[in-house]
Amino acid sequence: MSVSNTVLTKDEKESILSVLTDLIAIKSVKGKPAASAPYGKETLEALLYMLNLGKSYGFSVKNLDGRAGYIEWGSGDKMLGLLCHLDIVPAGEGWKEDPFTLRRENGWLTGRGINDDKGPAVTIFYAMLRLKNEGYVPPCRIRLILGLDEECGSSCMEHYKLVEELPTCGFTPDADFPAIFAEKGILQLSVTGPLSAGLIVFAGERPNMVPARCEITIKDTQEKIEGLGIPVHASKPHLGKNAIYEALSALPQSILGTEPLPAFFMKYIGKDTTGQFLLSVHPDDISGTLTLNAGILQMNDSKSELVLDIRYPITANAESIVSEISGKASEFGLRVDTLSHQKPLYRDPQEPLIQTLLCVYEKYVRLAPYDSSTDADLHKKALQIPSAPIAIGGGTYARTMPGLVAFGPAFPWEKDQAHQIDESVCEDTMYLLVQLYQDAISALCENI
Numbered sequence: 001m002s003v004s005n006t007v008l009t010k011d012e013k014e015s016i017l018s019v020l021t022d023l024i025a026i027k028s029v030k031g032k033p034a035a036s037a038p039y040g041k042e043t044l045e046a047l048l049y050m051l052n053l054g055k056s057y058g059f060s061v062k063n064l065d066g067r068a069g070y071i072e073w074g075s076g077d078k079m080l081g082l083l084c085h086l087d088i089v090p091a092g093e094g095w096k097e098d099p100f101t102l103r104r105e106n107g108w109l110t111g112r113g114i115n116d117d118k119g120p121a122v123t124i125f126y127a128m129l130r131l132k133n134e135g136y137v138p139p140c141r142i143r144l145i146l147g148l149d150e151e152c153g154s155s156c157m158e159h160y161k162l163v164e165e166l167p168t169c170g171f172t173p174d175a176d177f178p179a180i181f182a183e184k185g186i187l188q189l190s191v192t193g194p195l196s197a198g199l200i201v202f203a204g205e206r207p208n209m210v211p212a213r214c215e216i217t218i219k220d221t222q223e224k225i226e227g228l229g230i231p232v233h234a235s236k237p238h239l240g241k242n243a244i245y246e247a248l249s250a251l252p253q254s255i256l257g258t259e260p261l262p263a264f265f266m267k268y269i270g271k272d273t274t275g276q277f278l279l280s281v282h283p284d285d286i287s288g289t290l291t292l293n294a295g296i297l298q299m300n301d302s303k304s305e306l307v308l309d310i311r312y313p314i315t316a317n318a319e320s321i322v323s324e325i326s327g328k329a330s331e332f333g334l335r336v337d338t339l340s341h342q343k344p345l346y347r348d349p350q351e352p353l354i355q356t357l358l359c360v361y362e363k364y365v366r367l368a369p370y371d372s373s374t375d376a377d378l379h380k381k382a383l384q385i386p387s388a389p390i391a392i393g394g395g396t397y398a399r400t401m402p403g404l405v406a407f408g409p410a411f412p413w414e415k416d417q418a419h420q421i422d423e424s425v426c427e428d429t430m431y432l433l434v435q436l437y438q439d440a441i442s443a444l445c446e447n448i
Contacts, residue, residue, distance in 0.1 A: 081167025084121035085150035175406035204296035235393035
């Protein structure tokens with residue numbers, strides 16, 4: 001039958017808010033492994049919450065060894081995969097209110113994970129539920145796959161692939177609209193050197209976040225220097241302010257010159273987020289420009305390490321990037337090691353999966369709320385039809401399995417919210433996304 005896709009009722013909205021309140025309250029940052037919880041107890045708690053929710057509405061559910069799980073509906077050999085993650089990055093400091101209490105204020109919903117990626121997971125769930133309640137009979141299985149380690153390398157999806165079948169096709173709502181045809185390569189590098197005799201430094205919690213605070217203690221005098229930054233996602237470091245630079249730039253030159261790791265940082269990185277001083281060649285291509293984020297700096301009695309997060313264009317060579325950085329680091333007696341490497345993703349922008357999703361997006365883009373404080377030119381450009389798929393610097397589950405792309409949830413004119421303080425989503429946008437994803441799911445099912 002055709003899908004009515006009507007506007008959400010008051011009861012549906014209240015149900016969504018209730019679920020979001022419960023899910024945001026779970027501090028599902030990756031933690032110490034525990035029994036049945038390889039990524040920590042609270043990540044497992046978030047997964048079990050969603051699986052129990054799915055079971056209560058009559059869906060089939062499965063826990064995949066505490067690393068991932070799924071909520072499924074329908075039958076058939078083919079399967080539409082909808083991939084979301086329930087793990088979150090640390091909240092950090094500076095929130096107006098508790099980041100784990102959903103705040104509803106002036107038409108906005110605020111809380112850690114509301115955008116990345118708990119909110120989208122809830123919208124996908126309710127899109128499936130609405131289809132089910134309307135009597136839609138899918139010609140395939142629809143599987144909401146929930147992972148618990150996306151923010152730290154997506155080992156959850158590696159485990160999923162070992163124990164479960166792959167989707168025929170699908171998408172992950174963990175990026176931007178209109179649809180994503182390319183994702184840059186991601187290199188996370190460790191730059192290490194001799195232990196410092198004069199400094200204790202701590203900055204950053206994750207490589208994929210611009211650090212919000214850097215604390216330096218000068219051992220001889222016990223003088224403390226603090227640098228404050230603005231945390232954003234490492235794929236868009238130019239939107240933030242790096243606390244490491246703010247703190248190191250306040251160090252006396254007499255000290256900085258004797259410390260190899262800080263000296264390397266100040267010479268070749270500093271405030272730069274493009275890699276222009278660290279790399280001689282970093283060509284742009286259809287996927288955009290190279291970005292560089294210094295995410296972590298730790299110097300103490302047992303460690304002297306700087307962790308870099310580099311997002312490179314799809315035509316760039318990762319080995320050349322590592323080699324050149326190693327050469328620069330060797331000037332200071334430092335060593336460079338690759339912590340992780342996610343190769344770029346590219347899909348033909350004209351392929352049916354992307355074109356189907358673009359058609360769905362175009363039905364809803366004019367209905368999406370527009371905040372006049374955002375970029376008017378971007379909003380005007382977004383309303384031009386036909387829409388074109390885009391490339392991003394972020395890494396999503398789309399690169400973990402064949403047949404997947406990233407699709408939403410952020411509209412082109414919206415301010416970036418991922419990994420930021422007071423992470424927020426417009427409440428009306430949240431409800432519209434349920435309708436949009438409901439339509440997307442049915443459209444892909446009918447063409448799978």
